[in-house]
Amino acid sequence: MTRWVMLADLERCVGCQTCTAACRHANATSPAVQWRKVLDIESGTYPDVTRSFAPVGCQHCDEPPCMEVCPSTATRQRPDGIVTIDYELCIGCAYCVVACPYQARFKVDAPGFAYGAVQLRSESAREDPHRLGVAQKCTFCVDRVDYGIGLGITPGVDPRATPACVNSCIADALHFGDLDDPDSNVSKLLREHRHFRMHDGLGTGPGFYYLYGRADGAVAPPQAAPISAPGSTRAKGVEPWLQSSWDWRAAANFMGGGAGAGLFLLAALAGLAGIPSDPLALVALTLVAAGLLCVWLEIGRPWRFLNVLLHPQQSWMTRESIAGLAFFALGLAAVWSGSRTMFAATALAGLGFLYCQARILAAAKGIPAWRDPRIVPLIMTTGLCEGAGLFLAAAVMVSPLEPMRTAAAAGLAVLAAVRGVVWRAYLDSLESGGAPIRTLEVLRAFHLWFLLFGLLVPIVLIAAAFMTPGAGAALCVAAGSCAFAAGWALKLVLITRAAYNQGFALAHLPVRGSGAAGPSVKPGWAMQ
Amino acid sequence: MRDPAVPPQGEARDFTWIATELAKRTGLIEQYNQAINRGAAGVRLFGANYDFSLDPAKAHGVETVWNAVCRAASAELTDSVESDGLEYYRGHGFRVKSFPRLHWYLYPKLVSAGLRFEQPYQERLFRIGKELGRRLHEHGIDWWDRQLEEYEALPHWRDLAALWEGALARHFHVAIEDYPFWLITARSMQYAWGGNAGIPLIRELSENVAGHGGIVMNAAAAARLGISDGDLVEVRSPLNHTRGRAVLCQGIRPDTLLMIGQFDHWATPVAKDFDAPSMNALMPMLLELTDATGSSADLVKVNVTPLRTS
Numbered sequence: 001m002t003r004w005v006m007l008a009d010l011e012r013c014v015g016c017q018t019c020t021a022a023c024r025h026a027n028a029t030s031p032a033v034q035w036r037k038v039l040d041i042e043s044g045t046y047p048d049v050t051r052s053f054a055p056v057g058c059q060h061c062d063e064p065p066c067m068e069v070c071p072s073t074a075t076r077q078r079p080d081g082i083v084t085i086d087y088e089l090c091i092g093c094a095y096c097v098v099a100c101p102y103q104a105r106f107k108v109d110a111p112g113f114a115y116g117a118v119q120l121r122s123e124s125a126r127e128d129p130h131r132l133g134v135a136q137k138c139t140f141c142v143d144r145v146d147y148g149i150g151l152g153i154t155p156g157v158d159p160r161a162t163p164a165c166v167n168s169c170i171a172d173a174l175h176f177g178d179l180d181d182p183d184s185n186v187s188k189l190l191r192e193h194r195h196f197r198m199h200d201g202l203g204t205g206p207g208f209y210y211l212y213g214r215a216d217g218a219v220a221p222p223q224a225a226p227i228s229a230p231g232s233t234r235a236k237g238v239e240p241w242l243q244s245s246w247d248w249r250a251a252a253n254f255m256g257g258g259a260g261a262g263l264f265l266l267a268a269l270a271g272l273a274g275i276p277s278d279p280l281a282l283v284a285l286t287l288v289a290a291g292l293l294c295v296w297l298e299i300g301r302p303w304r305f306l307n308v309l310l311h312p313q314q315s316w317m318t319r320e321s322i323a324g325l326a327f328f329a330l331g332l333a334a335v336w337s338g339s340r341t342m343f344a345a346t347a348l349a350g351l352g353f354l355y356c357q358a359r360i361l362a363a364a365k366g367i368p369a370w371r372d373p374r375i376v377p378l379i380m381t382t383g384l385c386e387g388a389g390l391f392l393a394a395a396v397m398v399s400p401l402e403p404m405r406t407a408a409a410a411g412l413a414v415l416a417a418v419r420g421v422v423w424r425a426y427l428d429s430l431e432s433g434g435a436p437i438r439t440l441e442v443l444r445a446f447h448l449w450f451l452l453f454g455l456l457v458p459i460v461l462i463a464a465a466f467m468t469p470g471a472g473a474a475l476c477v478a479a480g481s482c483a484f485a486a487g488w489a490l491k492l493v494l495i496t497r498a499a500y501n502q503g504f505a506l507a508h509l510p511v512r513g514s515g516a517a518g519p520s521v522k523p524g525w526a527m528q
Numbered sequence: 529m530r531d532p533a534v535p536p537q538g539e540a541r542d543f544t545w546i547a548t549e550l551a552k553r554t555g556l557i558e559q560y561n562q563a564i565n566r567g568a569a570g571v572r573l574f575g576a577n578y579d580f581s582l583d584p585a586k587a588h589g590v591e592t593v594w595n596a597v598c599r600a601a602s603a604e605l606t607d608s609v610e611s612d613g614l615e616y617y618r619g620h621g622f623r624v625k626s627f628p629r630l631h632w633y634l635y636p637k638l639v640s641a642g643l644r645f646e647q648p649y650q651e652r653l654f655r656i657g658k659e660l661g662r663r664l665h666e667h668g669i670d671w672w673d674r675q676l677e678e679y680e681a682l683p684h685w686r687d688l689a690a691l692w693e694g695a696l697a698r699h700f701h702v703a704i705e706d707y708p709f710w711l712i713t714a715r716s717m718q719y720a721w722g723g724n725a726g727i728p729l730i731r732e733l734s735e736n737v738a739g740h741g742g743i744v745m746n747a748a749a750a751a752r753l754g755i756s757d758g759d760l761v762e763v764r765s766p767l768n769h770t771r772g773r774a775v776l777c778q779g780i781r782p783d784t785l786l787m788i789g790q791f792d793h794w795a796t797p798v799a800k801d802f803d804a805p806s807m808n809a810l811m812p813m814l815l816e817l818t819d820a821t822g823s824s825a826d827l828v829k830v831n832v833t834p835l836r837t838s
Binding site (some may be wrong): 014015016017021024034037038039042044045046048049052115116120121122125221236237301422 | 717
């Protein structure tokens with residue numbers, strides 16, 4: 001077997017960015033789209049300061065999170081480990097972008113040119129419209145690799161078969177070769193050097209190794225604490241930054257999806273209790289549809305949307321789409337037929353849809369605030385809570401639902417309490433497990449507001465409604481609205497404000513001179 | 529190889545065309561051609577057994593100039609066996625010749641020429657200084673006397689800080705304590721050649737390396753002045769002032785500021801829009817601070833004021 005990997009020798013890299021330029025030229029990427037780049041990391045406190053340079057890009061992982069989440073199967077992995085993207089299949093949902101903990105993927109929606117609006121002929125000649133609106137990333141210069149194999153020459157040894165970045169490296173810091181060949185250049189280098197892989201704890205199995213010292217050299221004591229405190233690192237471009245691939249339109253999908261699924265469940269329960277709730281069911285279906293419409297408006301290749309159904313084996317986005325189709329088909333049939341069984345089946349499909357949405361976030365390994373497993377119960381409970389809030393408001397304003405008001409109010413109070421507990425557990429998990437500092441800042445700032453309007457106010461209003469029957473209706477509407485709005489605010493915050501990505505980290509600082517390798521560096525992170 | 533991948537864009541012209549045109553219009557065509565013949569384009573156009581020299585009296589086209597250069601290069605590399613011109617290089621890209629790795633270094637040449645290492649005691653410098661001083665004084669020139677003191681066989685330590693501070697205080701009548709920072713500059717790997725400044729890709733790459741486009745400052749020193757990373761600050765020397773964004777880091781002395789590159793005088797596309805701070809405008813030209821080579825250090829004392837937060 002063959003496993004192509006890349007090595008970056010942190011002792012040798014001088015940060016010249018020649019590999020960045022070579023990659024930009026070789027692959028004709030748009031301005032600022034750097035499949036390969038070199039990080040400039042400063043760590044320590046004056047006068048004890050270290051400056052390190054670390055090439056980064058797609059790590060061609062053994063277990064690529066981008067491939068797992070891809071709903072269209074556009075992202076695939078070759079037997080030799082190279083992770084590829086089929087531009088014709090990709091729908092441009094950018095799920096892979098947020099799933100990649102190495103920030104290696106890009107999506108370009110419009111052509112960009114070096115000199116602004118003017119397109120040079122060289123740019124025109126190499127323009128690839130297939131790359132617009134879809135995901136793109138480092139290919140390990142797979143065309144060169146395959147070309148070389150076809151010629152019988154060795155990738156990583158013969159420049160004709162070697163990635164452009166490696167060829168261009170002025171410091172002999174980048175290497176490419178076959179990990180499965182014990183005599184290959186990379187295997188020898190790995191035997192001779194200490195090495196690590198970035199974010200190894202995430203279980204992605206990167207095909208990119210960082211050398212940081214000779215195998216027989218000194219190394220920092222294992223207890224050395226990571227350097228991550230603000231001010232002790234120059235962290236621009238290294239520490240986590242707010243993802244911008246999923247904006248309010250993606251958030252709207254989670255907002256409409258959760259509230260719609262929750263509302264339909266309660267509408268179905270009302271139906272089982274013999275209370276007609278067709279209008280509410282239609283509202284629920286509309287909410288989910290509106291959410292999906294919003295996210296459809298966000299994807300880069302909207303008319304390929306059916307490709308979203310191609311990866312049910314692994315992608316929660318595909319599963320969400322299938323659950324969504326079932327939800328709409330069953331829901332419309334339920335409303336048309338009035339069948340309680342159909343209503344119940346639709347409610348189950350809705351719950352499945354909601355669960356898939358929660359798992360979509362949990363599978364996004366690139367966003368620490370999303371990948372925490374406690375996000376699943378949080379998204380589930382808030383969806384139900386939002387639905388219950390809407391239902392309670394409806395139970396006040398729509399007379400046929402009047403008999404459900406007390407039960408709905410009590411149910412909302414319980415759901416709000418459960419959501420509060422789940423939220424606390426989620427936040428505690430992030431605090432204790434480590435998360436980007438800015439993520440925690442955003443969530444901490446949101447915490448009190450969420451507890452106030454998502455928990456305390458609804459419960460107080462519901463209690464007041466029970467005690468003051470005269471004002472009960474208004475209080476119930478306010479309680480429901482509050483619980484509902486808090487849930488939507490939570491999702492908007494989670495998707496658009498707290499979604500800082502993984503950033504970059506070095507498990508060891510490289511050896512400098514005859515010294516020992518340094519401790520790890522993880523800028524912008526709060527760690528226990 | 530004078531084989532453009534794309535036709536010239538807009539008003540762009542081959543640099544040789546521009547240089548020839550300038551020579552022609554300024555009446556320097558003969559000297560210009562002679563300079564090319566002597567090797568100004570990288571290769572001398574004549575040797576022991578070949579001569580591809582240009583006619584000094586007339587202006588030559590780009591192709592003619594580079595064809596001659598290529599033929600001379602071929603002859604030089606093949607001991608006059610070959611004389612392939614521009615077309616050969618367009619087709620082959622380059623021509624190589626064996627060159628022992630040992631000759632990359634100066635040492636074998638020193639040995640073969642019987643030269644000795646003269647550092648650190650450079651009596652040659654001392655001798656030249658004395659000779660230069662006598663010639664200058666013969667012509668009544670004494671304003672270079674201070675610089676002549678630097679022609680030393682073994683340089684003395686000098687308090688450069690005091691030299692700079694004293695000169696600035698005297699010339700600008702300022703209290704030097706009001707300028708507590710040293711402002712320095714540095715070359716950039718990405719902008720290693722001036723021509724790079726017009727290439728947008730180079731600017732993009734340089735932004736991956738901290739300090740480009742801003743004023744690098746020690747984080748603790750910045751904190752004392754209430755300056756955060758990215759804040760707009762004004763840097764003022766006794767001569768002038770400029771402004772830019774603070775780039776905070778630990779790896780710089782607390783009393784030092786750094787402005788990478790000097791792009792404020794560039795008038796060409798891309799570089800003229802850099803809007804990056806430069807120390808050019810802050811640097812006085814003082815004979816007192818001019819060394820024996822006629823140069824000076826890129827060094828000046830400044831103060832920093834935060835203008836507003838980012």
